[in-house]
Amino acid sequence: MRIKEQLKQLKPYQPGKPIEEVKREYGLDKVVKLASNENPFGCSEAAKEALQQEIEQLALYPDGYSAALRTRLSEHLNVSEKSLIFGNGSDELVQIICRSFLNEKTNTITAASTFPQYKHNAVIEGAEVREIAIRQDGGHDLDAMLAAIDENTQIVWVCSPNNPTGTYTAESELLSFLNRVPSHVLVVLDEAYYEYVTAEDYPESIPLLEKHPNLIILRTFSKAYGLAALRVGYGIASEALIRQIEPAREPFNTSRLGQAAAIAALSDQDFIASCVKKNAAGLKQYYDFAKTHGLRYYPSQTNFVLIDFNRPADELFQALLQKGYIVRSGNALGFPTSLRITIGTKEQNEEILTILAEML
Numbered sequence: 127m128r129i130k131e132q133l134k135q136l137k138p139y140q141p142g143k144p145i146e147e148v149k150r151e152y153g154l155d156k157v158v159k160l161a162s163n164e165n166p167f168g169c170s171e172a173a174k175e176a177l178q179q180e181i182e183q184l185a186l187y188p189d190g191y192s193a194a195l196r197t198r199l200s201e202h203l204n205v206s207e208k209s210l211i212f213g214n215g216s217d218e219l220v221q222i223i224c225r226s227f228l229n230e231k232t233n234t235i236t237a238a239s240t241f242p243q244y245k246h247n248a249v250i251e252g253a254e255v256r257e258i259a260i261r262q263d264g265g266h267d268l269d270a271m272l273a274a275i276d277e278n279t280q281i282v283w284v285c286s287p288n289n290p291t292g293t294y295t296a297e298s299e300l301l302s303f304l305n306r307v308p309s310h311v312l313v314v315l316d317e318a319y320y321e322y323v324t325a326e327d328y329p330e331s332i333p334l335l336e337k338h339p340n341l342i343i344l345r346t347f348s349k350a351y352g353l354a355a356l357r358v359g360y361g362i363a364s365e366a367l368i369r370q371i372e373p374a375r376e377p378f379n380t381s382r383l384g385q386a387a388a389i390a391a392l393s394d395q396d397f398i399a400s401c402v403k404k405n406a407a408g409l410k411q412y413y414d415f416a417k418t419h420g421l422r423y424y425p426s427q428t429n430f431v432l433i434d435f436n437r438p439a440d441e442l443f444q445a446l447l448q449k450g451y452i453v454r455s456g457n458a459l460g461f462p463t464s465l466r467i468t469i470g471t472k473e474q475n476e477e478i479l480t481i482l483a484e485m486l
């Protein structure tokens with residue numbers, strides 16, 4: 127057998143440690159996971175009710191076109207139904223886009239550090255990955271990313287807000303970038319944390335699609351909507367672009383449960399608003415802590431924060447783990463002395479900061 131050469135250099139995705147495993151390993155009753163930017167407040171009650179109903183239909187395949195969700199979401203976003211594509215999480219949309227655009231003769235441009243799945247999927251397709259260091263302030267260096275484009279460049283990935291820094295690309299920067307990107311290059315704007323953003327100069331990206339047919343926006347129900355388990359993400363782009371990538375999508379890639387819950391969750395915007403408010407208060411707990419202890423952090427527009435503790439991240443990670451707190455070590459993310467911590471409930475944040483204070 128002759129497996130693709132590039133697969134030999136890849137490792138499977140390393141997820142945050144599961145709660146059950148940590149409980150067993152360390153003999154703990156209570157374990158709090160603040161490692162994968164899940165919503166600590168769960169999801170809307172309306173979504174849970176919709177799931178109860180849908181459970182009667184488990185024997186039936188889902189609607190492969192996600193028609194009901196498509197209609198509901200197109201109303202919510204004020205876009206046409208044909209400008210949407212659904213994925214088994216936005217992770218799958220990253221895969222679909224890579225399958226559609228990349229091969230051995232092409233290259234793609236990402237920030238370093240950013241969401242690792244862009245590179246991972248690009249490598250599987252055999253494409254060259256050009257990684258452009260982020261700026262001192264954590265933002266994408268869009269000028270350098272532009273300069274790296276050549277005639278074989280197929281995709282530029284812009285993660286805004288960026289994971290793992292939590293920083294965002296301001297409207298003026300994004301506009302200037304889009305106006306200069308050659309039309310043969312697809313720009314993927316990953317807005318997984320869109321709902322959490324409060325910055326006033328964060329661009330409203332959907333209206334930009336009209337002028338930029340080479341733009342696709344990715345969003346998800348996994349983060350603020352609190353439906354990570356159900357795997358529903360979506361892309362928004364010109365109808366022509368969506369039509370071109372649809373054949374690369376699996377026929378039944380989103381589940382009945384996912385579609386039903388997402389429809390209900392969209393109708394409960396009060397839930398989102400209350401989570402965003404509590405998240406902002408939680409972020410402030412971490413900022414206050416960092417200021418008190420003289421620690422550097424990136425101001426975040428997300429439900430996580432990257433804090434530099436000036437000591438090996440893996441050690442801090444391990445010490446927190448033993449006390450029942452799962453966070454993300456910055457080591458594998460390109461920040462060897464930082465932790466990426468998901469904003470939890472007020473009490474969870476207090477508890478974790480108390481432990482961290484003792485360790486510092």
Ligand SMILES: *Cc1c(COP(=O)(O)O)cnc(C)c1O
Binds near residue numbers: 214216241285354
């Ligand atoms: C979490 C995350 C995703 C993936 O979300 P799913 O919809 O659950 O696959 C995509 N992009 C970024 C930047 C993320 O942080």
